[in-house]
Amino acid sequence: MALLVMKFGGTSVADIETIRNSALHVKREVDNGNHCAVVVSAMSGHTNQLVEWTREIAPLHDAREYDAVVSSGEQITAGLMALALQSMGVQARSWLGWQIPLETDDAHGAARIAGIDPAKIKPRMERGEVAVIAGFQGIGPDNRITTLGRGGSDTSAVALAAALRADRCDIYTDVDGIYTSDPRVVPKAHRLDRISYEEMLEMASLGAKVLQTRSVEMAMTQRVRLYVRSSFDAPDASGPNGENPGTLVCDEDEIVEQQVVSGIAYAKDEAKVTLVRVEDKPGIAARVFGPLADSGINVDMIVQNISEDGRTTDLTFTVQDSDLQKALDVLSAAKTDIVYEDIRGATDIVKVSVIGVGMRSHAGVAARMFNALAEKGINIQAISTSEIKISVLIDAAYAELAVRTLHTLFELDAN
Amino acid sequence: MALLVMKFGGTSVADIETIRNSALHVKREVDNGNHCAVVVSAMSGHTNQLVEWTREIAPLHDAREYDAVVSSGEQITAGLMALALQSMGVQARSWLGWQIPLETDDAHGAARIAGIDPAKIKPRMERGEVAVIAGFQGIGPDNRITTLGRGGSDTSAVALAAALRADRCDIYTDVDGIYTSDPRVVPKAHRLDRISYEEMLEMASLGAKVLQTRSVEMAMTQRVRLYVRSSFDAPDASGPNGENPGTLVCDEDEIVEQQVVSGIAYAKDEAKVTLVRVEDKPGIAARVFGPLADSGINVDMIVQNISEDGRTTDLTFTVQDSDLQKALDVLSAAKTDIVYEDIRGATDIVKVSVIGVGMRSHAGVAARMFNALAEKGINIQAISTSEIKISVLIDAAYAELAVRTLHTLFELDAN
Numbered sequence: 001m002a003l004l005v006m007k008f009g010g011t012s013v014a015d016i017e018t019i020r021n022s023a024l025h026v027k028r029e030v031d032n033g034n035h036c037a038v039v040v041s042a043m044s045g046h047t048n049q050l051v052e053w054t055r056e057i058a059p060l061h062d063a064r065e066y067d068a069v070v071s072s073g074e075q076i077t078a079g080l081m082a083l084a085l086q087s088m089g090v091q092a093r094s095w096l097g098w099q100i101p102l103e104t105d106d107a108h109g110a111a112r113i114a115g116i117d118p119a120k121i122k123p124r125m126e127r128g129e130v131a132v133i134a135g136f137q138g139i140g141p142d143n144r145i146t147t148l149g150r151g152g153s154d155t156s157a158v159a160l161a162a163a164l165r166a167d168r169c170d171i172y173t174d175v176d177g178i179y180t181s182d183p184r185v186v187p188k189a190h191r192l193d194r195i196s197y198e199e200m201l202e203m204a205s206l207g208a209k210v211l212q213t214r215s216v217e218m219a220m221t222q223r224v225r226l227y228v229r230s231s232f233d234a235p236d237a238s239g240p241n242g243e244n245p246g247t248l249v250c251d252e253d254e255i256v257e258q259q260v261v262s263g264i265a266y267a268k269d270e271a272k273v274t275l276v277r278v279e280d281k282p283g284i285a286a287r288v289f290g291p292l293a294d295s296g297i298n299v300d301m302i303v304q305n306i307s308e309d310g311r312t313t314d315l316t317f318t319v320q321d322s323d324l325q326k327a328l329d330v331l332s333a334a335k336t337d338i339v340y341e342d343i344r345g346a347t348d349i350v351k352v353s354v355i356g357v358g359m360r361s362h363a364g365v366a367a368r369m370f371n372a373l374a375e376k377g378i379n380i381q382a383i384s385t386s387e388i389k390i391s392v393l394i395d396a397a398y399a400e401l402a403v404r405t406l407h408t409l410f411e412l413d414a415n
Numbered sequence: 416m417a418l419l420v421m422k423f424g425g426t427s428v429a430d431i432e433t434i435r436n437s438a439l440h441v442k443r444e445v446d447n448g449n450h451c452a453v454v455v456s457a458m459s460g461h462t463n464q465l466v467e468w469t470r471e472i473a474p475l476h477d478a479r480e481y482d483a484v485v486s487s488g489e490q491i492t493a494g495l496m497a498l499a500l501q502s503m504g505v506q507a508r509s510w511l512g513w514q515i516p517l518e519t520d521d522a523h524g525a526a527r528i529a530g531i532d533p534a535k536i537k538p539r540m541e542r543g544e545v546a547v548i549a550g551f552q553g554i555g556p557d558n559r560i561t562t563l564g565r566g567g568s569d570t571s572a573v574a575l576a577a578a579l580r581a582d583r584c585d586i587y588t589d590v591d592g593i594y595t596s597d598p599r600v601v602p603k604a605h606r607l608d609r610i611s612y613e614e615m616l617e618m619a620s621l622g623a624k625v626l627q628t629r630s631v632e633m634a635m636t637q638r639v640r641l642y643v644r645s646s647f648d649a650p651d652a653s654g655p656n657g658e659n660p661g662t663l664v665c666d667e668d669e670i671v672e673q674q675v676v677s678g679i680a681y682a683k684d685e686a687k688v689t690l691v692r693v694e695d696k697p698g699i700a701a702r703v704f705g706p707l708a709d710s711g712i713n714v715d716m717i718v719q720n721i722s723e724d725g726r727t728t729d730l731t732f733t734v735q736d737s738d739l740q741k742a743l744d745v746l747s748a749a750k751t752d753i754v755y756e757d758i759r760g761a762t763d764i765v766k767v768s769v770i771g772v773g774m775r776s777h778a779g780v781a782a783r784m785f786n787a788l789a790e791k792g793i794n795i796q797a798i799s800t801s802e803i804k805i806s807v808l809i810d811a812a813y814a815e816l817a818v819r820t821l822h823t824l825f826e827l828d829a830n
Contacts, residue, residue: 016468016471016472017735019472020472050491053431053491053495054494054495054498056431056501057431057434057435057495057498057499058498058499058501060500060502061498061500061501061502062497062498062501064508064509065494065495065497065498065501065508065509066494066498067494067512068490068493068494068497068509069490069491069494069495069498071490072487072488072490072491075483075484075486075490076468076484076487077489078463078483079469079478079480079481079482079483079484080468080472080484082468082480083472083473083476083477083481083484084472084473084476085467086473086477086480087472087473087474087475087476088478093479093480094479094480094483096483096560098513099558099559143514144514198691394773
């Protein structure tokens with residue numbers, strides 16, 4: 001007997017048939033004697049339609065009303081999931097954010113969870129009733145519906161698992177787990193049985209879009225074990241105690257046989273900005289990056305070339321490609337203050353990252369990585385590192401070659 | 416300065432464009448210095464889609480979950496209407512049933528309003544903020560969303576107008592008022608400037624589908640003046656104090672020049688049941704109509720022919736055509752108890768009614784009606800009357816002829 005939170009994403013509740021199939025996964029867990037809370041997203045595509053309506057009717061819309069409209073998607077699937085379970089003989093009841101209550105701050109449209117009171121739902125779960133919870137939504141201090149921002153249903157599920165002290169939070173999605181790399185790019189990529197929170201965080205923020213970064217962070221701090229699996233598996237497929245159909249995201253300590261490198265990620269949504277012949281004098285970095293920060297632009301990698309003439313240097317950094325034009329505008333406006341000859345933007349770059357908690361105890365990963373790329377004639381334009389990650393910026397044309405080369409180098413290829 | 420409740424039906428909030436147009440009607444009233452509450456239905460067709468989903472997923476569905484799903488339609492339009500108003504510079508805020516609160520009993524799917532607390536919304540309305548209220552929904556004693564049954568948004572609007580002591584409840588729909596008869600059948604039908612509650616009730620229950628019977632009953636008992644008009648009129652068209660663009664449903668006393676007959680209604684959704692050669696003895700009516708009542712079947716008109724042989728008679732009555740098969744089944748099962756030779760059902764009939772509070776003080780309306788029909792060779796199969804209404808059952812083939820004949824007879828034809 002375990003207490004489980006089961007979360008179903010948009011593609012797993014896309015229509016009546018998929019809702020029914022997802023309900024069979026819940027029924028299996030209930031039949032196995034587990035107490036279950038189910039968190040549902042809106043039907044795939046439904047939230048986009050609702051968001052589009054709010055944009056059409058008022059381009060600068062009031063976030064309170066946006067939340068009232070957009071939260072309706074999860075309300076529908078919560079009711080339908082409860083009905084699907086009931087029709088299978090499973091006791092179930094839907095819960096909206098305000099009914100639980102799942103309290104948030106008043107940052108409508110991107111609210112943060114302030115607290116979840118399990119007093120109403122937990123006793124009912126313990127009597128065998130499945131609590132079906134509308135994800136992505138809560139109630140603010142103004143007694144109005146709030147939403148948690150896109151992808152917020154994962155966060156709802158993890159927060160609920162923490163509040164209920166659940167044994168596990170199962171994230172049902174349209175892929176069967178976390179892979180060593182993107183299988184579309186690396187055919188030899190294989191599913192990981194386990195991955196640590198830290199590694200998952202790097203994977204999520206670097207472009208592996210299975211789990212939202214925010215939900216992984218919360219799982220890590222709240223010590224919620226996440227289990228990622230596919231809702232499109234046969235509902236009678238074994239759980240994590242039998243043949244493993246997914247990936248467990250857990251504490252490092254739970255991973256017995258730790259690889260040096262767990263995965264190779266890549267991100268194509270970065271853009272590069274180069275300031276040519278910037279005056280090379282103290283305080284220049286502040287004059288460049290200050291205005292960018294003030295404009296809400298996150299800068300990722302930074303490279304300052306060695307000054308050739310002793311007076312000027314080239315400064316290169318990366319931003320999200322959606323921020324590129326804004327960054328160019330901000331720096332053009334500040335040209336008289338910064339003093340540079342030219343400014344250039346480019347989007348034909350990719351960031352490739354090698355990730356693994358095992359790096360902490362294994363030296364030489366970076367050297368092996370740089371050598372392997374050099375052997376393939378791939379030029380590294382910038383480097384950034386953390387304790388468990390090494391990222392390089394390269395020409396976008398070499399993205400696939402680089403990812404496959406590193407996947408093989410670090411012995412991740414499936415047999 | 417008046418306090419107005421404005422209700423917009425499904426076709427008036429069918430998409431972004433119609434919502435915006437409806438919002439312009441609200442803006443006109445606000446600009447005129449009125450304090451407004453707006454009640455909205457779901458987008459036209461949206462509720463049907465939601466109902467269909469609940470049926471697909473569980474044919475015998477839990478009414479609580481049905482309500483959670485189906486109420487989402489009005490939630491969406493309430494938010495969008497608030498956004499539309501805000502974008503026009505009108506202060507507005509959406510309110511769901513549980514936020515007001517609009518309290519109901521726990522009859523999920525067809526709840527009755529128990530009370531509306533105006534304490535939160537009225538002060539805000541008086542400060543110039545439009546309260547946009549999701550129609551059709553409330554909150555039950557179990558802290559769960561309830562719905563009021565189909566057409567419930569009219570009821571929400573009237574109940575709200577009563578709770579707010581509104582000066583008027585404007586019902587915006589896709590027709591511009593109440594007509595003397597169905598204009599599709601009677602090209603000379605004309606719009607009434609005013610109609611009494613009692614007449615409107617007869618019109619509504621007899622097939623003029625502009626207003627829900629229940630909402631008219633509530634308007635009558637709560638003395639809420641209803642004003643029916645089209646949301647598709649230009650928003651700058653005059654209100655009831657200028658050139659009259661709709662129909663006011665009000666107390667008889669407010670109608671100065673009262674016609675003898677106000678309208679001719681017809682209902683095609685009746686079916687006729689005839690029991691042939693029923694034993695003609697005391698108590699037979701109870702043995703026939705008792706089982707029908709027990710099965711929830713409403714019987715409308717009843718005709719018992721004069722017994723020819725002194726022992727048996729033919730008994731004819733009408734039911735809703737959707738109840739016909741059930742009625743036949745119930746009476747077939749009770750055959751040994753009732754004792755009759757044969758049972759026959761027919762749907763090729765229509766009920767035509769002449770309605771007018773003026774009948775109370777004018778004798779001879781029935782005689783003129785029967786004569787006119789006889790002159791056209793139309794056979795009357797059954798008759799029922801009330802103080803302000805005379806209904807006859809005739810062959811469906813004569814429906815249009817009968818309605819037009821009576822419309823002309825009682826001087827309702829437009830010039």
